[in-house]
Amino acid sequence: MMMLIYLLAVIFTCVYLWLKHKKTNCQLSNLESRFVLITGCDTGFGNLLAKLLDNKGIPVFAGCFTEAGAEKLKMETSTKLQTMLLDVTDPESVSIAAQKVESWLPPGGGLWGLVNNAGVLASFAPSELLTLDDFEKTFRTNLFGTISMTLTFLPLIRQATGRIINVCSAASQNAVPGIASYCISKAGIMMFSACLRRELYRTGVTIHDILPGGFETNLSNLSKMRTMFVKPFQRCTDDQLQFYGGNIARYVLKIIDSKPYFSRKPICVAEAMEHALCAKCPKREYRVGLDMLLFYTPLSLLPNFVGDWLFGWVKPYGVQLTGLQESEKSDRRRA
Numbered sequence: 001m002m003m004l005i006y007l008l009a010v011i012f013t014c015v016y017l018w019l020k021h022k023k024t025n026c027q028l029s030n031l032e033s034r035f036v037l038i039t040g041c042d043t044g045f046g047n048l049l050a051k052l053l054d055n056k057g058i059p060v061f062a063g064c065f066t067e068a069g070a071e072k073l074k075m076e077t078s079t080k081l082q083t084m085l086l087d088v089t090d091p092e093s094v095s096i097a098a099q100k101v102e103s104w105l106p107p108g109g110g111l112w113g114l115v116n117n118a119g120v121l122a123s124f125a126p127s128e129l130l131t132l133d134d135f136e137k138t139f140r141t142n143l144f145g146t147i148s149m150t151l152t153f154l155p156l157i158r159q160a161t162g163r164i165i166n167v168c169s170a171a172s173q174n175a176v177p178g179i180a181s182y183c184i185s186k187a188g189i190m191m192f193s194a195c196l197r198r199e200l201y202r203t204g205v206t207i208h209d210i211l212p213g214g215f216e217t218n219l220s221n222l223s224k225m226r227t228m229f230v231k232p233f234q235r236c237t238d239d240q241l242q243f244y245g246g247n248i249a250r251y252v253l254k255i256i257d258s259k260p261y262f263s264r265k266p267i268c269v270a271e272a273m274e275h276a277l278c279a280k281c282p283k284r285e286y287r288v289g290l291d292m293l294l295f296y297t298p299l300s301l302l303p304n305f306v307g308d309w310l311f312g313w314v315k316p317y318g319v320q321l322t323g324l325q326e327s328e329k330s331d332r333r334r335a
Contacts, residue, residue, distance in 0.1 A: 027278050032058065035112055035113075036059070036061070036114075037113070038117055039115065041062040042070075044117075045212070045273070054078055058080075059081070061101050065087060082100075088118045089148075095152070098152050110160025110161075111156035111162055112277070114162070116150065116189075117165075118142075119141060123232075126232075129244065134232075138184075142189065143185040143188040147192060163206050165207075165208050166193045167212070172186035173300040189209075193208075210272055211286065213288065216266065243318050244317070246317075248317060261291060268289065
């Protein structure tokens with residue numbers, strides 16, 4: 001009798017998983033008439049997504065920060081893809097983009113998808129060594145840029161009963177020392193998504209979060225991160241230099257020089273965005289990357305003291321300058 005119960009349970013589970021898989025992978029019809037706007041298309045996830053959707057025949061409005069990025073993307077895609085210069089931190093630029101999108105849309109047509117992908121990592125250093133402006137640089141693009149784009153284009157999204165895709169991060173649920181401004185901005189995006197989702201819960205408009213782990217993009221360039229870490233020490237006080245510039249600096253620079261894990265398949269993130277836009281039954285959250293699934297997600301479910309122990313910077317603090325001196329010697333040897 002027990003064997004029969006176990007067998008029925010296994011059969012039921014397999015059927016449930018198969019039906020769920022089939023349901024989540026069923027795509028919408030008339031994709032060629034569903035217009036999508038993506039920010040941050042010069043490189044990285046946004047660039048890959050624009051090409052992916054263009055290959056499927058979906059009309060794309062690709063916001064690029066530079067003319068060079070826009071021209072390059074235009075050369076690599078079909079005539080259905082429209083590029084435009086877009087700075088999500090500039091209200092005038094966002095307003096001009098809205099006017100362009102409205103003029104490109106068919107009469108009475110709305111915007112099916114908005115992908116808030118544009119993001120920066122503007123600082124990497126102990127929080128005490130940063131200025132308020134350092135925090136604001138990150139917030140202006142990551143958080144306020146996402147909010148500005150959403151508020152501006154939400155009427156067009158509502159008109160099409162469409163979808164908003166917000167790119168968050170593993171760092172939105174796991175505090176990583178040294179990138180406080182980035183973590184705070186991404187956590188803010190997740191909370192903005194949650195509030196918006198509940199405000200629009202019964203309207204048909206849906207909001208979806210993309211949470212990538214570590215991927216090889218311009219954002220994760222180790223050389224840039226190294227430069228960002230060393231730069232604030234040039235303007236800090238003697239007390240701060242002694243406190244952070246020794247053992248802590250040596251520890252952080254050693255992590256950077258050891259080339260930490262970053263996945264070389266950023267296309268996985270673009271595919272998650274595509275699913276959120278094109279599937280009949282999209283997920284609320286997309287956790288992408290091996291490190292996200294095996295490390296960051298389980299860690300976010302554990303008590304905070306576990307994360308504190310794993311991520312917390314090592315002691316002793318206050319060792320006189322040794323870490324930065326060793327870094328400078330290493331740089332000279334490389335040269």
